[in-house]
Amino acid sequence: MTGATAGGRETHLLIVDDDERIRALLRKFLIRNGFFVSCARDAAQARRLLAGLEFDLIVLDVMMPGEDGISLTRDLRRQISTPILLLTARGETADRIEGLESGADDYLAKPFEPRELLLRIAAILRRMPAADHRGPKFLNLGPLRYDTEKGDLWHGESPIRLTGTEQTLLRRLARAPGEAVSRAELIEELGRDSAPDPAEAERSAEHNSERAIDVQMTRLRRKIEPDPREPRYLQTVRGTGYMLVPD
Template identity: 40%
Template sequence: METPILIIDDDQELCALLAEYLGTQGFAVAAVHDGAEAVEHLQKHSYSALILDIMLPGMQGLDVLRKLRERSATPILMLTARGEDTDRIIGLELGADDYLPKPCNPRELAARLRAILRRADSLGTQTSAQTSVGDTILDRGNRSAEYAGTPLQLTSAEFNLLAVLIAHAGDVVSKDTLSEEGLGRPLSAYDRSVDVHVSKIRKKLAEAGGDKLILSVRGAGYQFVSPTGN
């Protein structure tokens, strides 16, 4: 069965090329070429993942991302201009799951999409549906999380990383491990994805009353602790 994905990019030639290649890789590809149109389209249609270009006519890609994250946790892979680190970081902070610079290699794009979807699937089908540490509860069955009864509105990548941290609660988890197990890809040099996602998780936990649950261990990684330190 083909996996439905949507490309949101105003470069129609690129969309056609990507759709042709991804179609051979098991994806059913649709495309929208305008930001506002994409937001409206996604109110009526659902996809397993989205590919979103940052540079769009009318409503910019980051604005589209912000709108989508208000109501959806669908995995989103951003396409950014090469060298635009600021856009990448802002995109991750707004809830994007991953990014690739343009022009991108279609083969790498397909691999990144599979990694995003594989992590969502594997973490959603583990034997133990619920895991808890202190007042933090993860439900892998419906991919939801809460702290002290308050739902945490996590993106797909944030849920994956929190699941890894909670699975290793009390232990320091390296950024390499978090990237491999949470994002489905090796951590590359200068890649701040893990740091940005963890920062967002911390903020959402703190807003629910769970402050200082994820510790930074300089030069080593991150550690999830219960309120009692267990």
């Protein structure tokens, strides 16, 4: 299985194992077979990666010091639906049942043939519905953090209030970070917004003009940029529109 993709991009796997040698071997093998791979040495590091990145599948060792794989799987299932493949040296029926009951999608006993791991991963991914991949869960803009799923902007623990129009524009730009979005596309996005902020209602007549987009972007820059006159994150693309450039 080479060139593995999900939605036109490399399939991103997270390997969680406390054994550095196994992590390195799995990472090398899976990269050679076309996957994009991140690794974590324990549950705590896995949580940090999952807070900022989106993965297509998690390969998780059960026997880890501290929080074990079963406990982590059970907790993750309350938050995300990312498929999980458990790896363990315990291959008894009761252990497999416990792993599956915790919310894992499959269970592979050690030692295993690398080819079997590939087949198990492929089988899980085939069962998953095609996802509308919209990048990472969070985008960092200097000291600010933008939640791409909720549309919330934070400075540390403090939320930054965005108007309905600003939320719509930032959400559209965040769907394609690093790519130019035309003013026409932004106007169309505003037109599809079914629940505008009441405070913006009096400005609704402005939405169908490119000049209005420029005005809104100026306002948004005041909330995002250290120096709005020299934008670092919300950049103008001459002759086209705007582009969000996160850290």
